[in-house]
Amino acid sequence: MPKSKRDKKVSLTKTTKKGLQSKQQLVEDIKDCLGKYKNVFVFTTPNMRNTQLKSLRADWKNDSRFFFGKNKVMTLGLGRKKSEEVEKDIHLVSKFVKGQCGLLFTNKSQEEVVEYFSNFVAYDHPRSGFIATKTVTLLEGPLPEFPHSIEPQLRQLGLPTSLQRGVVTLTQEHSVCKEGKPLTPEQARILKLLDNKMAEFKVILLCSWSKDGFVSYVKDKNKLKKIANASNNDEDESMDED
Numbered sequence: 001m002p003k004s005k006r007d008k009k010v011s012l013t014k015t016t017k018k019g020l021q022s023k024q025q026l027v028e029d030i031k032d033c034l035g036k037y038k039n040v041f042v043f044t045t046p047n048m049r050n051t052q053l054k055s056l057r058a059d060w061k062n063d064s065r066f067f068f069g070k071n072k073v074m075t076l077g078l079g080r081k082k083s084e085e086v087e088k089d090i091h092l093v094s095k096f097v098k099g100q101c102g103l104l105f106t107n108k109s110q111e112e113v114v115e116y117f118s119n120f121v122a123y124d125h126p127r128s129g130f131i132a133t134k135t136v137t138l139l140e141g142p143l144p145e146f147p148h149s150i151e152p153q154l155r156q157l158g159l160p161t162s163l164q165r166g167v168v169t170l171t172q173e174h175s176v177c178k179e180g181k182p183l184t185p186e187q188a189r190i191l192k193l194l195d196n197k198m199a200e201f202k203v204i205l206l207c208s209w210s211k212d213g214f215v216s217y218v219k220d221k222n223k224l225k226k227i228a229n230a231s232n233n234d235e236d237e238s239m240d241e242d
Contacts, residue, residue, distance in 0.1 A: 023069075023070070026067070026069045026070075026073050026074065027073060027076050027077040030067060030074060030077025030078060030103065031086055033065055033067075033105040034078075034086055034087050034105075037065070037105035037106055038106070038210055038211075039105070039106050039107070039108070039109070039110055039113065039208055039209070039210045040078075040090070040093060040104070040105055040208065040209045040210070041103070041106070041113060041205055041206075041208045042093055042096040042097055042101055042102075042103060042104075042205075042207050042208075043101060043102055043103075043104060043117070043203050043205050044099060044101045044203075044204050044206060045100065045102070045201065045202070045203055045204070046100075046200070046201075046202065046204070047124065047126070047199040047200060047201050047202075048201070049122075049124050049201055051124070052122045052124070053066070053068075055122075056203070060104075060106065063106060063107040063108060064104060064105060064106035064107070064108065065104075065105045065106075066102055066103070066104055066105075067103040067104075067105070068102045071097045071098065071099075071101070074097055074103060075094040075097050078090050078091065078093050078094045079091045079094065087209075087211070088211075089209065089214050092207070092214045093207060093209050093214070096206040096207045096216070096218075101206070110208055110210065110215070113205070114205060114217075117202075117203045117204075117205055120202065120203055121200060121201065121202050122200075122201040123197040123198070123199065123200060123201065124201055125188070125191060125192040125195075125196070125197055125199060126183055126188055126196075126198050126199040127183070128183055128185040128188045129182050129183065130182065130183050130199055131180060131181070131182055131183075132177040132178060132179050132180065132182075132187075133179065133198045133200070134179050134198060135175070135177065135178050135179045136175075136177050136191065136196060137173065137174070137175050137176065138159070138174045138175075138176060139170070140170050140171065140172050141170060142167050142168070142169050142170075143161070143168045143169065143170055144167060144168075145194075146168040146193070147168075148166050150168070151163050151168045154190075154193075157186045157189055157190050158186050158190075159174055159190065160172050160174055176190050176191065176194075177191065205217050206218055
């Protein structure tokens with residue numbers, strides 16, 4: 001009896017035994033999910049954060065599964081070309097696995113998924129390398145939101161501060177960051193101390209697949225490249241699959 005492509009073992013070289021087992025398991029899990037779930041989506045998440053993704057996983061755990069891993073390994077599970085695919089046209093999905101992205105397997109309808117993520121947004125503190133979305137300027141004068149014990153740290157971060165009668169005080173106006181400019185580690189730290197959450201966390205759907213066919217949500221290939229590059233502007237955060 002001919003062997004199913006889904007049962008075909010994929011060779012993964014140049015890795016440790018533990019790493020090999022982990023990658024092989026990811027490949028097998030992805031193949032397994034192709035038979036369990038009706039729809040597959042590729043998505044990217046600029047300003048990716050573990051906290052938001054854990055929340056998404058919790059909300060979708062009953063009828064969906066998220067995958068994050070090495071792109072090359074995930075595409076092995078899908079099939080990188082027509083001769084390797086385990087389902088008709090699933091190799092088309094692999095072409096969208098670029099940059100900082102993930103896979104969503106779900107039994108929710110495509111309409112439900114598109115509507116949910118078109119309305120989903122969360123905010124977090126920006127990191128070093130993030131492109132500032134607005135200019136932040138601190139005016140000369142008291143900064144009562146800061147305890148006096150933090151004043152030396154503020155000076156180390158570049159803020160012109162001093163203690164005046166036990167109150168942290170800015171001795172002159174200071175520009176923390178400028179719109180359109182990448183943040184330095186010091187600027188990112190200051191914004192976090194100010195509890196400024198300008199980093200917008202969104203899930204951008206790139207394409208979907210089901211037995212009914214393949215759908216691309218990105219019509220312009222240049223736009224796909226820009227999305228992949230933009231998703232890597234912020235500092236990387238490890239996104240291991242549960």
